[in-house]
Amino acid sequence: MKHPVDVHVGKRIRHRRWMNGTTQQQLAEAVGIKFQQIQKYETGMNRVSASRLWDISKVLGVNVSFFFEGLEVDHDAVPNASDMPADILTDKEALELLRSYYAIPENQRRRLFDLARVLSEAA
Numbered sequence: 001m002k003h004p005v006d007v008h009v010g011k012r013i014r015h016r017r018w019m020n021g022t023t024q025q026q027l028a029e030a031v032g033i034k035f036q037q038i039q040k041y042e043t044g045m046n047r048v049s050a051s052r053l054w055d056i057s058k059v060l061g062v063n064v065s066f067f068f069e070g071l072e073v074d075h076d077a078v079p080n081a082s083d084m085p086a087d088i089l090t091d092k093e094a095l096e097l098l099r100s101y102y103a104i105p106e107n108q109r110r111r112l113f114d115l116a117r118v119l120s121e122a123a
Contacts, residue, residue: 005071007044009053011090012067014042016060018095019102030059 017027017038024042028035031052040046041056048056048067057064088094101109 002044003047005068006047008071009048009067010042010044012069013038013048013056013060014090015095016062016066017042019099020060022060027056027059031055 017024024035024038028038032055033052037046041048041052053064053067057066101112104112
């Protein structure tokens with residue numbers, strides 16, 4: 001049975017890999033494993049060891065804590081409930097929106113963010 005933390009970490013690996021435009025094969029080669037293992041990490045079928053997560057974080061350019069963002073601090077470590085769908089990191093449209101958002105220059109991105117916030121508050 002998959003542990004919710006393993007599933008969450010796997011989704012965060014996939015999300016960051018996709019945002020970087022890195023393939024499973026490229027990530028696997030960079031950390032010295034086969035791409036099938038990356039697939040298993042991303043689905044939560046296999047747990048990522050601390051040392052492997054460290055290596056993955058370096059390749060993907062994030063702190064290790066990135067993979068745990070969105071988890072509650074309680075002992076059950078169940079992903080946070082919020083207004084967003086539970087599968088937001090598997091939604092291709094959402095990921096494309098994020099990729100496009102980060103392709104915009106920072107000053108324009110900030111204005112777009114402010115606009116989105118105003119529109120969401122008005123909805």
